[in-house]
Amino acid sequence: MKLPENRNGISNPKRALSIVFFVILLDLIGFGIIIPVLPFYVRSFGVSDIAIGLLAASYSLMQFVSSPFLGKLSDVWGRRPILVISLLGSSVAWFFFGIAEEIGSYSIIGGLVLLFLARMFAGAMGGNISTANAYIADVTTEEERPRYLGYIGAAFAVGFIIGPAIGGILATEYIIGIVDSILPAIIPITIYSLPSFGAGLLSFLGMVLCIFYLPESNLSEGVERRESNFAELLEPLKNYSIRGVVIVSLVGAIAFSGITVMFIPFIADVYGYGAATAGMILTYIGVISAISHGMFGPSLIKKYSPRNVAIGSSVGLMVSMILMPFCPIILNGNVIDPGVVSLLVVLGILAVSNACFSVSLSTLISLAAREDTQGVSFGIFQSAGSLGRTMGPPFMAVLYTIAIWSPFVVGAIAFIPLVILLARLPYKQAGKVNG
Numbered sequence: 001m002k003l004p005e006n007r008n009g010i011s012n013p014k015r016a017l018s019i020v021f022f023v024i025l026l027d028l029i030g031f032g033i034i035i036p037v038l039p040f041y042v043r044s045f046g047v048s049d050i051a052i053g054l055l056a057a058s059y060s061l062m063q064f065v066s067s068p069f070l071g072k073l074s075d076v077w078g079r080r081p082i083l084v085i086s087l088l089g090s091s092v093a094w095f096f097f098g099i100a101e102e103i104g105s106y107s108i109i110g111g112l113v114l115l116f117l118a119r120m121f122a123g124a125m126g127g128n129i130s131t132a133n134a135y136i137a138d139v140t141t142e143e144e145r146p147r148y149l150g151y152i153g154a155a156f157a158v159g160f161i162i163g164p165a166i167g168g169i170l171a172t173e174y175i176i177g178i179v180d181s182i183l184p185a186i187i188p189i190t191i192y193s194l195p196s197f198g199a200g201l202l203s204f205l206g207m208v209l210c211i212f213y214l215p216e217s218n219l220s221e222g223v224e225r226r227e228s229n230f231a232e233l234l235e236p237l238k239n240y241s242i243r244g245v246v247i248v249s250l251v252g253a254i255a256f257s258g259i260t261v262m263f264i265p266f267i268a269d270v271y272g273y274g275a276a277t278a279g280m281i282l283t284y285i286g287v288i289s290a291i292s293h294g295m296f297g298p299s300l301i302k303k304y305s306p307r308n309v310a311i312g313s314s315v316g317l318m319v320s321m322i323l324m325p326f327c328p329i330i331l332n333g334n335v336i337d338p339g340v341v342s343l344l345v346v347l348g349i350l351a352v353s354n355a356c357f358s359v360s361l362s363t364l365i366s367l368a369a370r371e372d373t374q375g376v377s378f379g380i381f382q383s384a385g386s387l388g389r390t391m392g393p394p395f396m397a398v399l400y401t402i403a404i405w406s407p408f409v410v411g412a413i414a415f416i417p418l419v420i421l422l423a424r425l426p427y428k429q430a431g432k433v434n435g
Contacts, residue, residue, distance in 0.1 A: 010215050013139040017148055019214050023083065023206040024132050025155040027090060030199035031126070032163015034097070037171055041192045045104055045112055055119055057390050062123030064386035068233055071130040071379020075372060079135040080216045082375075086128035087207035091200045093122035098196030102188045130378035137366040137374045138217035146301040149362040153293035153355060161286040164279070170195045218375070236377040241368035244425045245361055246384045248310070248418050252357065253388025255414035258396040258407030259321065259350070260389070266404065270328055271340070284344070285351045292355030300356060301363055307425055310360035314419045316353030320346050321412035325405035364425070 010016050042052045074082040097118035104111020129152065136148045169175060171191040180189040236242045267273045267281065300309045327343040361381070369377035396407040 010139055010217060016139060016215055016217065017136065017151075019209060020083075020132055020135050021148075021151050021155060023087070023209050023214070024129065024152060025158060026202040026206040026209075027087060027126075027128070028155050028159030029163040029166065030090070030094065030202040031122075032159045032161075033167035033170065033195045033199045033202075034094075035160075035164045036167045037192055037195050041101070041115070044101065044192065045108055045115075047112065051112070053393070055116060057393065058116060058120045059123035059126065060386045060390040062120045063126045064383045064390060066124040067127035067130050067383040067386060068376055068379035070127040071134060071375035071377070071382075072233055074131040074134055074218065074375035078216045078218045079131050079138065079375070080210060080214055082131045083128055083135075083214070084207055084210045086125040086131070087203050087210060089125035090122055090128075090203035091207065093118045093125060094196050094200030094203065097122065098193035098200070099188060101190060101192050127379065127382065130382045131375060133362060133366070133378040133382075134375040135217045137369070137378075138371075142367060143302070145366050146306065146359055146363045147294075147298040149366065150293045150295075150298045150355075150359045153297070153358050153362075154290045157286045157290035157293060157355075161283055161290070166198065167195045170198050233376060234380070236369060236373050236380055239368055241425055242365060242377055242380070244421055245364045245368070246381055248421060249361055249381055250384040250388045251414055251418055252314075252361075253385045254392035254395070255321075255411035255418075256317070256354065257389060257392025258399070258411040259324075261393040261396055262400045262407045265400065266325070267343075269404065270325075271343075281344075281347070285347055288348055288351035289355045292352045293359060296352060297356040297359035301360055306360040306363040306367070307422060309356050310364065311419055311422045313353045313356035313360060314415045314422065316349055317357060318412040318415045318419075320350040320353060321408045321415075324350070324408050 038055065039052050042055055045051075070082055070086060096114060100111045100115040100118060102111075103114050132152060133149060136152070137145060140148050171194065173191075176189055176191060176194055179194060183189060237246065264278050267278060273281070297309070300312075304312070323346045324343070327346055362378075365377055365381045366374065396411070399406040399410055
């Protein structure tokens with residue numbers, strides 16, 4: 001479907017949306033670059049592995065805090081300035097993240113403090129996804145929106161495929177040696193700093209693209225929008241549809257954290273897989289997720305409505321999460337290694353369902369929010385997911401120590417009330433503040 005010309009004053013909406021997608025992709029690849037080095041970076045300070053979990057959680061926690069504020073600011077000041085500021089902030093954060101090792105050589109406490117502060121600031125700036133989603137809502141029609149919102153989800157998947165691979169390459173002695181010979185001696189180049197600087201460089205490149213090539217999309221004039229105040233930050237929650245989707249996002253993130261956090265320990269403990277095999281499986285999931293975000297999810301939403309797709313994908317998540325711990329016995333006695341094929345099938349269902357779930361919820365938010373509250377509505381929505389990803393991992397980790405199957409089954413059960421809640425949501429409630 002062709003986008004309309006001069007949508008919100010933008011003569012070429014398709015080009016503008018391509019720039020937004022590419023900018024967010026660069027930022028997410030930068031985030032992914034840090035993933036393979038982060039645990040080892042923390043251990044280099046000689047502290048407990050608990051610090052790894054705390055550092056990971058600090059990112060989501062700050063994203064939870066910042067997302068509504070960045071979304072609200074984008075409603076008031078415009079999408080482009082917030083994207084520029086947040087990308088600049090991310091670039092600065094990853095630079096300081098990289099030099100924390102150098103500071104740690106003089107003071108371990110000082111290095112750790114800088115590491116955490118940089119990671120938290122990067123998380124705060126990571127709330128810009130809500131602004132990108134609001135930009136998409138500004139320049140697309142309701143029919144087009146699921147497709148382009150799906151592209152943002154695909155950017156997440158692609159970022160998690162490409163980013164860690166780049167991070168691993170940047171951490172090799174060969175690449176470090178080349179870069180170290182080029183840059184001045186005052187810049188510390190190590191297996192931890194170089195990936196961090198690479199992430200910062202990608203965010204900086206995204207900022208430059210926004211400054212020179214991205215037009216502003218939020219051009220609605222009037223005193224009400226310009227004089228918005230932060231006392232109205234939670235006003236979208238008065239809308240029954242938005243409130244319901246936010247609850248689904250929060251509980252869904254907690255439930256799904258059993259997969260995101262305990263999947264690697266699960267395949268290591270049950271199948272004996274190491275890091276290399278785990279990486280290949282994650283790539284398999286990422287590829288399916290990217291395709292589902294960009295193609296399957298939007299197509300299903302167009303045919304069946306976002307609410308129905310959200311319900312169906314919730315059921316798909318429930319089924320795949322329940323089946324996962326039992327995959328090792330499904331093909332027991334077969335000529336194929338016990339459970340390996342069934343695991344890949346279940347993971348395929350999981351990846352498709354999770355992608356469709358994500359796109360459908362984003363679409364429901366965009367349809368329910370007024371035009372002047374798209375940014376803050378997406379901010380609250382993203383904030384709820386970040387809070388769930390902060391709360392869920394410790395709980396699921398405790399369950400895993402009790403019984404390996406429990407995080408997956410408990411997570412699946414948590415989706416039952418979400419299906420009921422989604423079924424009770426009106427298809428669309430745009431502009432209304434009372435349900």
